[in-house]
Amino acid sequence: MNKKPKETTYHYETDYLKNxxxxxxxxxxxxxxxxxxxxxxxxxPEVKNLLSGRRRLGVTWLDDYEVVAEVISDEGCTxxxxxxxxxxxxxxxxxxxEKSNIECCMHLLAPVLAVFYMSFDRASEGLNPLTRIxxxxxxxxxxxxxxxxxxxxxxxxxxxxxxxxxxxxxxxxNWNLADDRSK
Amino acid sequence: xxEANKKSEIEIVAKVEHARHCAxxxxxxxxxVFDIDGKLLPEKSTANLCLGMLARIQPALxxxxxxxxxxxxxxxxxxxxxxxxxxxxxxxxMGKVTVKLFTQKAN
Numbered sequence: 001m002n003k004k005p006k007e008t009t010y011h012y013e014t015d016y017l018k019n020x021x022x023x024x025x026x027x028x029x030x031x032x033x034x035x036x037x038x039x040x041x042x043x044x045p046e047v048k049n050l051l052s053g054r055r056r057l058g059v060t061w062l063d064d065y066e067v068v069a070e071v072i073s074d075e076g077c078t079x080x081x082x083x084x085x086x087x088x089x090x091x092x093x094x095x096x097x098e099k100s101n102i103e104c105c106m107h108l109l110a111p112v113l114a115v116f117y118m119s120f121d122r123a124s125e126g127l128n129p130l131t132r133i134x135x136x137x138x139x140x141x142x143x144x145x146x147x148x149x150x151x152x153x154x155x156x157x158x159x160x161x162x163x164x165x166x167x168x169x170x171x172x173x174n175w176n177l178a179d180d181r182s183k
Numbered sequence: 184x185x186e187a188n189k190k191s192e193i194e195i196v197a198k199v200e201h202a203r204h205c206a207x208x209x210x211x212x213x214x215x216v217f218d219i220d221g222k223l224l225p226e227k228s229t230a231n232l233c234l235g236m237l238a239r240i241q242p243a244l245x246x247x248x249x250x251x252x253x254x255x256x257x258x259x260x261x262x263x264x265x266x267x268x269x270x271x272x273x274x275x276x277m278g279k280v281t282v283k284l285f286t287q288k289a290n
Contacts, residue, residue, distance in 0.1 A: 032206075033204045033205075033206060033277065033278070034203075034204060035204060035272075039204070042272070042273075043272065043277075044272075044274075044275040044276075046275045046276075047275065047276065047277050050277070078220075079220055079221070079222060080222075089234060092206050092207050092233070093207075093233060093234040093235055094207050094231050094232055094233050094234070095223075095225070095232035095233075095234065095237075097225040097232065103222055104222050104223035104225060105220070105221060105222050105223075106217065106221045106222065106223055106237060106238070106241040106244055107241060107244070107245070109223075109237070109238075110234070110237065110241035111238075112234065113235060113238040113268065116234065116235070140241070140245075
C-alpha cells in the first residue's frame with residue numbers, strides 16, 4: 001500500500017475540518033467502505049469535505065436525489081439515441097438502469113461525469129448539488145458536420161422518490177458558508 | 184437496441200481486476216460490457232454502472248471502433264488496464280477500481 005505524508009490543501013485559506021474527525025460518520029462509513037482506523041485517520045482534507053456533505057443535505061442525500069440526463073437533440077446520431085430518452089444517475093454517479101431508457105452511448109454519457117465532480121463540492125457547502133452553469137453536455141464525436149449535428153443532453157436534479165425537479169439554489173435549510181461556520 | 188448493434192459480433196469487456204474502498208461497491212471479477220459502437224450493455228454487465236469508471240473507458244471504445252473498422256484487433260497490444268477517476272485514499276480521493284479490457288464474441 002502506498003503511504004504518503006499528509007499534504008496541505010492550498011485551495012482555501014481555512015480548512016474548517018482540520019480538527020474535525022467526522023466522528024458521527026466514522027463508523028458507518030468505515031463499515032461501508034472497508035476502511036480501517038488507519039485509513040479513516042488519513043483521509044485527505046478534500047475527502048473530508050466531500051463526506052461532510054451529509055451534514056448539510058442530510059445523511060441520506062446521496063439516495064434522496066438523482067441526476068437526470070435527458071436527450072434534447074439527436075440529429076446526426078447513429079447510435080440510436082433519441083430525443084426524450086433519459087439516463088438517470090444516483091448521486092454516487094451510478095446509472096440507474098431501472099429508471100433509464102436511453103441507449104447507453106458512452107460517447108454521450110461520459111462528459112456528464114463532470115456534474116458529479118461539482119456535486120460533492122456544492123453539497124459540502126449546502127448548495128443544490130447540481131451546478132446551475134454546466135447543465136448541457138454533448139457527444140464527443142465531432143463528425144464531418146463540424147459539430148453542428150450532435151446528440152445532446154440537458155441535466156437536472158430531482159427528488160428520487162417524488163421526481164420533483166429541484167431548482168432551489170440552496171438545499172441546506174440552515175445554510176451558511178463553510179468559512180462562516182468556522183468563525 | 185438498434186438493428187446495427189444486433190449485427191455486431193464483437194463486444195468489449197472491462198473486467199474488474201482490483202477494487203478498493205469503492206463507494207459504488209464494485210468488486211473484483213465484475214464486468215462492464217460494451218458493443219463495438221461504444222454503447223454500454225447494462226443487461227450483460229455485472230458491476231454497478233459507475234460513471235467514474237465508465238467515462239474512463241470511453242476513449243478506449245473510440246480506439247476499438249476505429250481499429251475494428253480498419254480490420255484490426257479492436258484492442259491495441261499496449262497495457263490493457265484502465266483505472267477509475269477517483270484518485271484513491273492516498274492521493275486525495277477515496278476508492279480505486281482497475282479494469283482489464285478484452286474482447287468477446289457477442290452471443
